[in-house]
Amino acid sequence: MNENEIRKIVDDIFSPEKMTFNKLLGFKINLDDINNPKIIMKMNGNLVGNYYFKILHGGAISSILDTVGGVVAMISVLKKFEGNIEELPEKLSKISTVDLRVDYLRPGKGEFFIATAHVIRAGNKVCVNRMELRNDISDLVAVGTGTYLVG
């Protein structure tokens, strides 16, 4: 499957219309570089977790990390896919997070945040990814590791 086809499919599945939670949190998925997908989230008054410090809620952090890991898991499945295109929706609908670890490293301060991910284990059944969240001055806010079912 070529890069443009992959982009189209991932954009569709993670679109705000279909994965409505991504809209709720304001995720913008950027697939310009298919080997290094990003999710950008702007800070806004609905994402506050700590009133004293006006910082990002831990749940917004775990959500964006889980999602960017899922994007990378899906891209890794699509790159290897050689089956019939009609089998694809069902196959993709089954990709899911098995478990997730998040380490909160710094307070989530910033006007926007960027989440990235890369594969550390690319299996036929499970894919293990590491994720990072940085703020608008590139400070590392949180990291995560997720195990995704892919086959």
Place this chain on the structure above:
Amino acid sequence: MNENEIRKIVDDIFSPEKMTFNKLLGFKINLDDINNPKIIMKMNGNLVGNYYFKILHGGAISSILDTVGGVVAMISVLKKFEGNIEELPEKLSKISTVDLRVDYLRPGKGEFFIATAHVIRAGNKVCVNRMELRNDISDLVAVGTGTYLVG
């Protein structure tokens, strides 16, 4: 500190006005039994993570688990608190999640979900909690373990 004082403080800090993210996701915190706090979240069209199955986004799951673990961490701090009441806001504002593991066990299907938590390590510096999420027929949807800084 007595139970009613604890309820008042926790309700205030986790209120939808202060922790706005909880409002965004529709968390209702129930402290009737202070030793077994609950968070209830109704399913709605904004929380969807998988278009094919119309199930809860993994981020909504990790968010509610992180939050209920935080409620339990805060209650455990308040129960032990013997200092001056004026020191409390600063002390409480520093309670934060260090790390979180979430295990996604079943698809998040249901009209509503209930998250609970209990302490498994009650230290002066860190508190480790285990959390559970069940759906409207009491199926275990996900479990988590979180390490919280408390001192």
Place this chain on the structure above:
Amino acid sequence: MNENEIRKIVDDIFSPEKMTFNKLLGFKINLDDINNPKIIMKMNGNLVGNYYFKILHGGAISSILDTVGGVVAMISVLKKFEGNIEELPEKLSKISTVDLRVDYLRPGKGEFFIATAHVIRAGNKVCVNRMELRNDISDLVAVGTGTYLVG
């Protein structure tokens, strides 16, 4: 597969001769109740991790938790197995830990320790287990969660 057949296979694979690391640490696997397998480890001078307190090394704790989780994963595979007996060795040899979380709750003090485990997600591809380690007075020393590849 009946319980005695399962016992025989698990005893063989986790035997001190084959899984030599279990001998090094002194693991005794007890399958009397196949639905509640145990591993017992006696404290000895080779397992010390903290010279001041003469307590169990964290590595001995993570090792026994990983192992008892693996025992439970294997039993769960064997209970469902309906294939040809000749395919079994290859199938079983592929069961492996994908990831493990360990929470160290109390110092590892005691004359002996008992590890137990149970399944929290029983899938065809992955099995997620929770493990516990208790000392000789039944104090909870550590807990863990492990994701195992089983199919």
Place this chain on the structure above:
Amino acid sequence: MNENEIRKIVDDIFSPEKMTFNKLLGFKINLDDINNPKIIMKMNGNLVGNYYFKILHGGAISSILDTVGGVVAMISVLKKFEGNIEELPEKLSKISTVDLRVDYLRPGKGEFFIATAHVIRAGNKVCVNRMELRNDISDLVAVGTGTYLVG
């Protein structure tokens, strides 16, 4: 505290005589570069976890990762230490692992293995480290993340 003093203290606490578990598994701690400590473990017949493939037991992997994370946590405490030298033993004896995640990425094949670690969160109470294990041809066998109590 200067680098040689740090080396001497860490070498003593993690020595095979004091931390006997490290001797049992054959850990050799290398502090030549204090900012990049290593633990080397030679493969031997006592460390086998899978008889069919003659690979390292998962417990040996989690043990070396936990230990190298502990070395890095201790070095980070010593670098900052400005108190009285007599308070040091008690302070250091309290450094302990709170929780650990290990991701097993490849079978543990090789004549020897090298574990490294670095700090990702350097707090006064907790220190969060990431660890790696590579084999004799530098393949990444496993990674881990550990939260350590340091204050």
